[in-house]
Amino acid sequence: MSDKDPAVILDSAKAWWSTAIIDMKPGSIRFAGFPVEQLIGAVSFPQMIWLMVRGTMPTPQEGALLEAALVSAVDHGPQAPSIAISRMSVTCGLPLNGAMASAINVLDDVHGGAGEQCMELYADIARRMDEGHALDAAIEAGLDAFIAARGKIISGFGHRFHPVDPRAPRLLALVDEARKQGVVNGRFADIGRGVEASLADRKGRGIPMNIDGATAVIYAELGFAPPLGRGLFILSRSVGILAHAWEQTQQGGRIKGPMPRDIPYTYTGPAPRDYPGTASGEATP
Amino acid sequence: MSDKDPAVILDSAKAWWSTAIIDMKPGSIRFAGFPVEQLIGAVSFPQMIWLMVRGTMPTPQEGALLEAALVSAVDHGPQAPSIAISRMSVTCGLPLNGAMASAINVLDDVHGGAGEQCMELYADIARRMDEGHALDAAIEAGLDAFIAARGKIISGFGHRFHPVDPRAPRLLALVDEARKQGVVNGRFADIGRGVEASLADRKGRGIPMNIDGATAVIYAELGFAPPLGRGLFILSRSVGILAHAWEQTQQGGRIKGPMPRDIPYTYTGPAPRDYPGTASGEATP
Amino acid sequence: MSDKDPAVILDSAKAWWSTAIIDMKPGSIRFAGFPVEQLIGAVSFPQMIWLMVRGTMPTPQEGALLEAALVSAVDHGPQAPSIAISRMSVTCGLPLNGAMASAINVLDDVHGGAGEQCMELYADIARRMDEGHALDAAIEAGLDAFIAARGKIISGFGHRFHPVDPRAPRLLALVDEARKQGVVNGRFADIGRGVEASLADRKGRGIPMNIDGATAVIYAELGFAPPLGRGLFILSRSVGILAHAWEQTQQGGRIKGPMPRDIPYTYTGPAPRDYPGTASGEATP
């Protein structure tokens, strides 16, 4: 299939899988150069998450701010599709890994992408400020561009269940505290609050920042790329997905559908009819 | 939580799941109105697929053309990511459903979307013809628009392994035959061949139609919407995914990685270093 | 990492992925030795499925019996967890491949394994007959062993919705027909009907064969291994999963949960309480 020298092919095979994340030798595992046994017990789980996805070790203060965001988003109840899927999966016979996989899979653009989209909005506004625009002007231009590209729902603001999302003000208070301590510079907190104010002006009523908007502030303050906003949300929500899968395991049940069977679904298709060449009540000869 | 009348809430619950695909009563199952027992043994599996996704029953000739496309795309070998994933999954302990799920999941835009994208290109060219443009002009404008939106790789044409994809000419020959018999009108066969000719002109060398371009001709001739191009491809490739999962089950193996362990991966990150506050060889106190 | 000769390592790499299913060279694709372009248009999709998972080409009559089983199991409505998951997934932003993956994943032991389990029961009874036991004695012993291992629910018999599953008698009629024509020998039809009769005796009421019991008869008659009973069911039910995902795509909706929001879930945990060190209404300092 190839006339190349075996040693050359082998070198390309060695290079096929390459990574800066982990280095292993028999008896040795290092992450970004650090021996794993030195990290265990010395760094927090959020610090380890940061090290893994970015290759640098955050300060404990940065790790703590990340931790607050991770704690905040673990669950929003069993009627969210991801959680319902996790629970239904268990009743179909799946172990926890399978239930978590089917559930995490649906944390896609609509159900899991709001934080990432909000980070992109914030980043776009920040870029406009870097180009010399004032905060307010950058916000207006950023919002206009977002709406033109994505429509009128602004990811990270408003909630169909909570008039005010109780997680957002608490997260912002922690950002303010971190800003005072010099952990972050507060630029994205300003941008986020500015977007909230602009939306209230535009709509004539409050569209308060929700958890996605608040975690987006934190992740942006800490320097994460927008797609990692989705990734970090998944790590957080995985906790709820696991908890509900495990609770359903303990509740039991077999092949649990979305609603009790006493509530039928609605059929909207063609009326009963015979298939040509066959007669009602008789099978095809 | 709600002050509505229970009967009203219940009605909205009944309407929550609504479908024109299937109607069931105890002892009765109907698809698009037809009793299932009249369909079993009377229609082909491809006809049933068509009925399910479109709500209409194709003629046997239409079913046969769909069948040829489904037969053609079942597999492209164990080094395609989807197939490799299916086989690796089995060695991790997954049953066939889990292996198939992990594999089918990756039939996304890049690995499973070429047929859909090619159908969109063909549909765009057909729209331009409907607006009065000649075939050649519509093809040039359609290709220009496709390249502007998606870049220079034209989905459905060219293959990195096969100089000529052996499946494409055979599928097109079947379309020609179906056209002679009045099963299809041949419009998309003309469009597909026209795109192939234009690409050869543009590049100065042949970029022959591949299986995605040829199945796109068939699915478009038969009136399927572009997203169903992806859906039908998945039904077809699922056969290969199952076959390889099953073969791997019989071969055995535990936790089979992508390459034999004698071929190491390449580490490209920071050199070994101690984590501050800990000493090499000693654990954190 | 290894001191072996590159050529030796390379040979083990070549052997790492090995298959009897497909052979490819540039311009050539063969399944079990047959060129793909000779199969396209010449064999049915069910024949191709058979060739892929078993390596042999069935007769058209064998293919037709397999086809009837594949047609019969495509869907059982939107309140089955797999179908509900497929539809919910689409409203979370997943394309068809992702929706199908999350749904197929749950076709595990409980929701997708009944056919496989029933084939194992039939195979166990057949083994007892091969050892010299009469049909009736083999059935009683086989049922006793099944119940001891798996409990009182006999996979393939009884249905919580249908008093008589309309698919089963039709499928058995097709097996009888195939037996008359010498396509199958009817041994597993006898076993299946014998199990049904024994269950009626044991329970004092009919526990009629359902679709899983009937397709298990067909798959066993045709010589498929029990795990492929699950695999073939997945290929069949994937059609319904795709059809419902596509219908939901057309219906639209965002983040569709299992029930309408007017129906709240029930909370059964601890009453409201403050977290120690924090005061109600105030955030942690």
Added chain:
Amino acid sequence: MSDKDPAVILDSAKAWWSTAIIDMKPGSIRFAGFPVEQLIGAVSFPQMIWLMVRGTMPTPQEGALLEAALVSAVDHGPQAPSIAISRMSVTCGLPLNGAMASAINVLDDVHGGAGEQCMELYADIARRMDEGHALDAAIEAGLDAFIAARGKIISGFGHRFHPVDPRAPRLLALVDEARKQGVVNGRFADIGRGVEASLADRKGRGIPMNIDGATAVIYAELGFAPPLGRGLFILSRSVGILAHAWEQTQQGGRIKGPMPRDIPYTYTGPAPRDYPGTASGEATP
């Protein structure tokens, strides 16, 4: 479909989804009774994980021991099937959620179940001690039962790559420290070390405890049920799965297979042959 009173059906619908994990009202989210805004910034992410899966809040010391275990298991390199799948998935077009889903799915019995199996072994030994057996006798009986049920590979001991897994001694040292401080009672550390000693005796060479055996000690000391051993491992390994998916996103690549294409796979099936009724080089008429 039902003649029941709408209010009665509605009540059963409300009870269909029930949970002790989360209680929500507009503007309020409580976990096990605690308002989320009091937990954010006050508890660690590992403490939150514990609260979610068990309904109780651990002490900071318990949280810290759990944290060490979560940090330890994040990754074992790109040639583990789960990590390879995550990376390959990205090159097929999947976003991070999809890549993580396909990868997490394979953390099944073989690739993700060792910790759970080891916890079951430890729990079985503890039960024997509760029944009055001495530690050594309980270990021998527990090991014999495990081997009889599962074969000679003892989950949690030995490693095919590391002569000594560097994570295990560090984790055990942390358990010893926690025992001195009264955080745990050390029973499972004794059991784990006893199993290691017994295996060395039985085999005549060391089969040292690996990461799964060591995290199993921690999870068992902290009172987690065995299936949660798998669940916690998934939360930990999800970090590596995310990190590698993100690194691959940045590396780019399209449809990355398991090995470079210069290394062909091995075909082991039938030799080339014509399909009956068709001629080589010619398509079926």
